Amino acid sequence: MSSTDTAAYALRLGDDALVLAQRLCAWVTRAPTIEEDLALSNIALDLIGHARTLLAHSGALDGTGRTEDQLAYLRTEREFRNALLLELPNGDFAVTLARQLAYSLYARLLYGELAASADEVLAGFAVRAAKEVEYHAMHATGWTVRLARGTAESRRRMRAGLETVWPYTGELFEEDALTRRLAAAGTGVNPAGIRESWEKAVTAVLADAELAVPAPSWQASGGREGLHTEAFGALVAELQSVHRQFPGGTW
Amino acid sequence: MTAPAPLPPEEVLARVSTVPDPELPMVTLADLGVVRAVERAADGALEVVITPTFLGCPAMPAIERALREVLAACGHPQGRVRQVLAPAWTSDWISAEGRRKLAGHGIVPPGPASAPLPVRLGLGLPCPHCGSVATWPQSPFGATRCQAVLVCTACQETFAHLKAM
Known part of the structure; x- marks a missing residue:
């Protein structure tokens, strides 16, 4: 297994966590209740923790010796490798929760398998991250059912949220040359291999919510090659603004 | 020197x-x-x-x-x-002394990390204010990443619980 491959893989997973954390941070002081403010910011903090661990590992392995901060704050838009789902604008609370549902159920399965990785750091990371993500899945599952079975308006919004994010879920399970090499070496997880379990988990939640699983007619792709949506440039600019205005600043 | x-x-x-x-x-x-x-x-x-x-x-x-x-x-x-990340930290590693100190400061210590989910979430843990076990997990997200918030239905107060995980 080449360390360059492992570095590229850690960067993908780390960028997923980092970009979603940045999106969730925008809910601080805007969530419907104080508990929800705490919940979304705690989830964002967990994800920043995941990103820090994964980006630090990537930078140590890719031969450049870049730190987690250099990777987060000094790459350009096209150098990020997150799936497009994670960069989608927050929309209303239901859109954010639909994305949380899709991602947290995926991450729980992914990290459950990654815990057996031949890479010691990835394995140790995944054991711990799986436990944290379990709470995120519980949070998203609870809200999906609550909104779907709440009022006519909350149900309409939850359904619309799911319809908005669903075309972006397929990218999470895309295989390519990198994931095939990593899976063959036992270092990474074959994303296509967890799709069926994910669909089962999602179907169970949506059955409880009395909602149909969306069946989008198209699927977004490109994030893993650095081809992002229009909204991503503004996200990166905001994420990096302090670091770029005050290079090397410490507090 | x-x-x-x-x-x-x-x-x-x-x-x-x-x-x-x-x-x-x-x-x-x-x-x-x-x-x-x-x-x-x-x-x-x-x-x-x-x-x-x-x-x-x-x-x-x-x-x-x-x-x-x-x-x-x-x-x-x-x-x-x-x-070191492996073996991963678990709340089971908190010592008996640590649990006693947490409880003394109103933070209910975690049960076994391998317990079923409702138990891990703190269902029925005694309220540190009034001792009632009519308590309920209010939110698994609290003041820090390692704490959850529980609520006592007897005295209506909330209290912190260190997550079992």
Whole structure:
């Protein structure tokens, strides 16, 4: 297994966590209740923790010796490798929760398998991250059912949220040359291999919510090659603004 | 002033074990199970081996700084702090003493990390204010990443619970 491959893989997973954390941070002081403010910011903090661990590992392995901060704050838009789902604008609370549902159920399965990785750091990371993500899945599952079975308006919004994010879920399970090499070496997880379990988990939640699983007619792709949506440039600019205005600043 | 004579690893371990956690200062890093060992590295320097409670825990830089100060005070100015992720930290590593101290400060300690989910979430844990067991998990997300919020249906007060995980 080449360390360059492992570095590229850690960067993908780390960028997923980092970009979603940045999106969730925008809910601080805007969530419907104080508990929800705490919940979304705690989830964002967990994800920043995941990103820090994964980006630090990537930078140590890719031969450049870049730190987690250099990777987060000094790459350009096209150098990020997150799936497009994670960069989608927050929309209303239901859109954010639909994305949380899709991602947290995926991450729980992914990290459950990654815990057996031949890479010691990835394995140790995944054991711990799986436990944290379990709470995120519980949070998203609870809200999906609550909104779907709440009022006519909350149900309409939850359904619309799911319809908005669903075309972006397929990218999470895309295989390519990198994931095939990593899976063959036992270092990474074959994303296509967890799709069926994910669909089962999602179907169970949506059955409880009395909602149909969306069946989008198209699927977004490109994030893993650095081809992002229009909204991503503004996200990166905001994420990096302090670091770029005050290079090397410490507090 | 002369540098202090370097203390042996077991004495350094005893010293670093007393360092308080920056976010939960009523317990020590040893109580929490964060300090795993003090070992001599291949280059002869002493290393304090720690496992973070939560990944990328924001308290880690403060913890590492405090541990390096203890190393220096023990005569090991070249001593280092090394983070290991495997085996992953679990709340089962919190000592009996640590649990007693947490409870004494109104933070209900976690049950077994392998318990079924409703038990892990704290369903029915006695309220630290009134002792009632008619308590309910209000939110698994609290003041820090490691705490959840429970609510007592008898006295209507909320209280903190260290997550079992």
